[in-house]
Amino acid sequence: MYSITVRGHMMVAHSLRGDVFGPAQQLHGATFVVDVEFRRPELDADGVVVDIGRANAALGAVLAELNYRNLDDDASFAGRNTTAEFLARVIFDRMAAAIARGDLGPPGLAVDSMRVTLHESHVAAAAFDGRVR
Amino acid sequence: MYSITVRGHMMVAHSLRGDVFGPAQQLHGATFVVDVEFRRPELDADGVVVDIGRANAALGAVLAELNYRNLDDDASFAGRNTTAEFLARVIFDRMAAAIARGDLGPPGLAVDSMRVTLHESHVAAAAFDGRVR
Amino acid sequence: MYSITVRGHMMVAHSLRGDVFGPAQQLHGATFVVDVEFRRPELDADGVVVDIGRANAALGAVLAELNYRNLDDDASFAGRNTTAEFLARVIFDRMAAAIARGDLGPPGLAVDSMRVTLHESHVAAAAFDGRVR
């Protein structure tokens, strides 16, 4: 299995509902450094998993929808806690949709799984890992 | 598959028996920066893998049993080499026991696998990865 | 010159006023990973710059006043932009006050300069560096 990983980041505000979150129930924020790993069993004729430039552009577009925002105001997350693990899935699904739309070109269509990791500090991270097709 | 990872560390002395270890047969020491990744297929109703606060507390308790000690004096390791890979398994088993005891609360009981990684320097690491249930 | 550096972090929401900030004028957030370096010309009789345990406790106390909060609601920052560089100075001044109060014990009183660095992502940081006495 081959893979490439690209990195971006976003800086968001949010609050979390539930006693389990303690002080994180207050409005606070986070920098999420986001790694997306794209995997496929064989390389394409150019010798790549996907075009790294297009992968970066696609990730940048997904992160731009969230960056510099208060996620509590985002209607698409109404009634949900925007935990790091939940956001890993959101980014996974949006990257999978970008691939399906062809934003990563033909090599993207051969990607069969991805891992999205959100690093929220030097001591904590969350991830979603799953099949794309 | 969703996951979260928490990080701690411990600073221990030990020696290793066997020609394969060369100068590491002498009493020496290591800082082990320890990452524990908890995985489960779905998030709970709060949107988390486990409560990160309880995960940190459980890891802290496991590391406190080892931290600032000479592992050669620990009766539970008698006759064993406390290599990084062996210690990764020790921490895995103790974290699994903490989960089984309920130290991570109900979400912990849904964790089905973990990975414990010990970074011993900027150029070497060891891990144990396995199922919890 | 000898130094020790300890690390903590905080997760805050804020917004910034001024065209220069572009989208960061919206309410958003950041994880700030905070390094505090304490410096003095000679070590004390124990061979330390300061007691690292007390240094961590003092930093933890300073960060706890800011962590998990919306800095826009903090009266002590009224009329000011809570940029990373501004916050580096806030933490510097509060750590200097902790030292002056004796929170780091007698070795702390020998610290003559500090550097406070806030890492806001994998690609950006801010710092304040200055004399304590």
Add this chain to the structure above:
Amino acid sequence: MYSITVRGHMMVAHSLRGDVFGPAQQLHGATFVVDVEFRRPELDADGVVVDIGRANAALGAVLAELNYRNLDDDASFAGRNTTAEFLARVIFDRMAAAIARGDLGPPGLAVDSMRVTLHESHVAAAAFDGRVR
């Protein structure tokens, strides 16, 4: 599953053929920081996955064949793009051959899978992960 990971690096020039590579079609270069993870289901009698000293020596020998070179001049890569993902496979295959030759000793023969990761910057990496036996 147990694993250990060792790290080395190489500094190479190369160019890539194909419109997908944009400016990387020009002769340029990269530092590849290379992690090799060795995995096996059980530890050996000494408590190790493999002898870390021999693992480092084997990786060093593989990287020495590539380091400080222009990969465009390497006959073994004629007609191929030496992308990071392609090179991850090259290093994987050469490490697997070293294991098969006995360069890692008897414990190496118990390694059943490996992962080779090439970090090409702080924001991009490539990997090949596969079975050895």
Add this chain to the structure above:
Amino acid sequence: MYSITVRGHMMVAHSLRGDVFGPAQQLHGATFVVDVEFRRPELDADGVVVDIGRANAALGAVLAELNYRNLDDDASFAGRNTTAEFLARVIFDRMAAAIARGDLGPPGLAVDSMRVTLHESHVAAAAFDGRVR
């Protein structure tokens, strides 16, 4: 003293002349991860050292002149070894020129010193640190 640091990178080929360089006399390459620290004694009215967006744009422009190139073919370096420490100075001088041209706006004109660090691997870096005005 306040500072902010921004990060970029470039991927270049080059060779070095002189016995001291051993195998690095051959055409090879490097990824240089580049940190530029901007320093000034006081913050401006917005509470910043410089506009981080403009700092990133200026660094990006300087790196674009070097990125994806064989530095042996760059006439501006004729007769010079493009070591990491030499390149740190080149980037320093070009950033200083950008500041003087006003590319960082009025806050840039208050920058009085900078540090440019080039990380060439996980085990080596070079820097140039100096006054701008």
Add this chain to the structure above:
Amino acid sequence: MYSITVRGHMMVAHSLRGDVFGPAQQLHGATFVVDVEFRRPELDADGVVVDIGRANAALGAVLAELNYRNLDDDASFAGRNTTAEFLARVIFDRMAAAIARGDLGPPGLAVDSMRVTLHESHVAAAAFDGRVR
């Protein structure tokens, strides 16, 4: 001012005397990842601060005297606490002696200051910074 920085590491056991050290009074251990920064005002005719190969060799020789040892048994540290900040100075002095002996060649004799940093975990470091000549 130009600089280059090289990195090595050592894995040692030790204990510390004094109530300030709490549990670190017990025999324990640490990995110290060691960075040595060499500084001089101008580059030499080859365009370097020092020969990085010789710098690595000199650091390796200094670390080999300490690596894989129990520092409590080292006569040269009798009556002293081998704290990270103390060891930073030890390594500084031994590197300075290596430079004075000519181990770094003629460029080494132009080094006028150094900084030695010991990272003992992901959250703590110590350093000694001083003039060589």
